[in-house]
Amino acid sequence: MSVNSFGRLFRFTTWGESHGPAIGAIVDGCPPGLAIDEGMIQPFLDARRPGQSRFTTQRQEPDQVRILSGVFEGRTTGTPISLMIENVDQRSKDYSDVARAYRPGHADYAYDAKYGFRDYRGGGRSSARETASRVAAGAVARLVIPEVSILAYVSEIGGDAIDMANFDAAQIGANPFFCPDAEAAGRWERIVDTARKAGSSVGAVVECVATGVPAGWGAPLYGKLDADLASAMMGINAVKGVEIGDGFAAARLTGEQNADPMRPGADGPEFTANHAGGVAGGISTGQPVVVRAAFKPTSSILTPQPTITREGEATELFTKGRHDPCVGIRGVPVVEAMMALVLADHKLLHRGQCG
Numbered sequence: 001m002s003v004n005s006f007g008r009l010f011r012f013t014t015w016g017e018s019h020g021p022a023i024g025a026i027v028d029g030c031p032p033g034l035a036i037d038e039g040m041i042q043p044f045l046d047a048r049r050p051g052q053s054r055f056t057t058q059r060q061e062p063d064q065v066r067i068l069s070g071v072f073e074g075r076t077t078g079t080p081i082s083l084m085i086e087n088v089d090q091r092s093k094d095y096s097d098v099a100r101a102y103r104p105g106h107a108d109y110a111y112d113a114k115y116g117f118r119d120y121r122g123g124g125r126s127s128a129r130e131t132a133s134r135v136a137a138g139a140v141a142r143l144v145i146p147e148v149s150i151l152a153y154v155s156e157i158g159g160d161a162i163d164m165a166n167f168d169a170a171q172i173g174a175n176p177f178f179c180p181d182a183e184a185a186g187r188w189e190r191i192v193d194t195a196r197k198a199g200s201s202v203g204a205v206v207e208c209v210a211t212g213v214p215a216g217w218g219a220p221l222y223g224k225l226d227a228d229l230a231s232a233m234m235g236i237n238a239v240k241g242v243e244i245g246d247g248f249a250a251a252r253l254t255g256e257q258n259a260d261p262m263r264p265g266a267d268g269p270e271f272t273a274n275h276a277g278g279v280a281g282g283i284s285t286g287q288p289v290v291v292r293a294a295f296k297p298t299s300s301i302l303t304p305q306p307t308i309t310r311e312g313e314a315t316e317l318f319t320k321g322r323h324d325p326c327v328g329i330r331g332v333p334v335v336e337a338m339m340a341l342v343l344a345d346h347k348l349l350h351r352g353q354c355g
């Protein structure tokens with residue numbers, strides 16, 4: 001069964017494990033003739049790269065991408081684009097305990113229950129190392145949708161949310177949390193440091209806004225743009241909840257409060273609110289597409305947890321090795337990539353059906 005691919009017309013497949021020689025992605029269905037080189041992909045990988053501050057894992061991976069196929073004389077040829085990233089900083093001995101017993105909250109038990117065999121080194125295929133491949137594929141997707149701007153940021157860490165009144169996009173790249181609120185970033189230093197020093201972890205919410213999406217991308221019912229976005233975001237490691245627009249808060253509003261009133265504008269309709277998050281009936285409205293993803297706290301923690309061994313005996317496990325104290329932080333470039341991948345696919349689908 002193939003479960004490593006995503007998308008219909010713009011389709012990508014990822015491969016590789018945390019402690020194998022390399023990881024990568026194959027992007028199929030990319031239109032020909034788009035200018036591309038490794039330098040256009042690398043900045044997105046650099047944003048996701050581990051070891052850049054004390055608030056992320058100290059694994060040091062340069063994450064240098066190589067394009068192996070699908071590009072000739074600096075332009076896409078329309079054939080599969082193969083992207084490869086070497087793994088250089090593996091320490092498999094850190095994982096001897098994980099080989100013996102299951103980390104509660106991680107995928108160790110579920111993988112063994114399904115396959116009866118697993119690469120436990122760094123979590124193998126369940127490691128978020130895989131998300132580097134998506135980020136590389138997402139950089140290619142961005143070339144297909146130059147009319148769209150995608151911006152993601154952390155909006156909450158450890159239950160402490162940003163104040164939208166303090167929102168400053170310039171702040172996002174200026175602190176180690178991708179945080180648009182400088183005051184919140186200051187508080188989060190203490191929150192993440194406290195968790196890190198205690199060998200614990202905290203959760204986070206990542207919000208992503210895509211502007212410039214024209215009205216008409218998506219499809220009704222079984223091909224809904226919002227359903228594909230939810231699937232894309234939920235497919236990211238550690239994501240346990242996804243909201244489109246107001247999401248669950250919409251269930252607490254009245255019809256009047258939740259309406260997105262329309263007015264005639266100079267360039268087509270204008271909306272005076274965006275509770276729907278830019279999608280209605282599964283189709284984009286021309287408003288910003290807004291998605292939020294809830295990342296659970298890292299399950300590999302230093303606090304001993306009751307668990308069982310592979311033989312089914314009771315034991316306790318604390319996870320050594322190098323882990324992110326808050327995985328949502330490095331989730332930001334991954335969320336942006338998945339947004340780009342879904343939108344590129346829907347742009348091509350829309351063009352395919354409606355011209």
Ligand SMILES: Cc1cc2nc3c(=O)[nH]c(=O)nc-3n(C[C@H](O)[C@H](O)[C@H](O)COP(=O)(O)O)c2cc1C
Binds near residue numbers: 128131237322327334
């Ligand atoms: C960018 C990123 C980094 C992550 N780093 C870690 C980590 O260092 N340690 C860990 O236990 N989980 C980490 N995770 C989460 C696990 O990969 C994830 O919890 C695991 O695969 C189980 O899948 P699930 O949480 O989606 O059920 C990370 C997730 C992301 C998105």
